[in-house]
Amino acid sequence: MRRLLFLLVFGIVGGGVLVSLGAWQLRRLEWKQGVLAEIEARIAADPVALPTTPDPEADRYLPVRVAGTLGDAELHVLVSTRDLGAGYRIIAPFTTDAGRRILVDRGFIPTEAKARPRRTGAMEITGNLHWPQEIDGFTPDPERDKNIWFARDVPTLAAALDTEPVLLIARSQTDPDVTPLPVTTVGIPNDHLQYAVTWFGLALVWAMMTFYFLWRTRARPRS
Structure with missing residues (x-):
């Protein structure tokens, strides 16, 4: 009985940790999508005059x-x-x-x-x-x-x-033979959905393994 209880607690705690990591990545995904939307809006805004002292962070994009x-x-x-x-x-x-x-x-x-x-x-x-x-x-x-x-x-x-x-x-043409490569958000990594799927997948595997070990532990005394 103690072994069953240990496996159950271990399975619930481990699965909970994995699920929480997946949920955290979903929150990060929502945050990153908001950041990318802000960057895209900034890139596409109306152009202004060149700042007197451009700042690499404040004036990026x-x-x-x-x-x-x-x-x-x-x-x-x-x-x-x-x-x-x-x-x-x-x-x-x-x-x-x-x-x-x-x-x-x-x-x-x-x-x-x-x-x-x-x-x-x-x-x-x-x-x-x-x-x-x-x-x-x-x-x-x-x-x-x-x-x-x-x-x-x-x-x-x-x-x-x-x-x-x-x-x-x-982003404007400077020569007919030169193709502009304007700034976009394409190169900014956003892998949080993949990470979330990975963590939730591991949580599912963890739950299946926990169920299997519980079943084996209960079946062993009967055999």
Whole structure:
């Protein structure tokens, strides 16, 4: 009887813990969906003027419109997209009419277009401010002699092009041969539903195992 009671209590406590973890992930899912909705609304909002001192946290995803001159210099960040394949993001310096120099992510070009000339000069660009976090312990150093970079590390790119550490990711066209890759929420992970299903699945397995051991324990004395 004690063994049965122990198995029952152990099964109920373990199953309760697993169910509570699944419920917690559902709450996290609801929270994350709200965060993503806020980000999407912020990305799609009407553009404003470039802030005087942009903040990497407060101004992340801020829609901005700038007028000025796009420079000839370029940095090529290696990227691969599902729809366009392998290529480069074009990072260029942009001097605003007010005299400020910032970075502009113009968008995507295929690898074979690396050496082709692109439109520069006076233009107006609409996009979103962003400070991507693409550096980790496995990110290679840039191949500066080949102008191949492997991440959009804003301070490093800004130092290379002598600009403010501010990156505007264009959502308007800057050249017919450059495909804008505007900011979206696609790359922001949201795996809470999968985690919830996993925890609830484990809770079901736990309940089945508990029932099985209870049945075996009761059946053993009879046999």
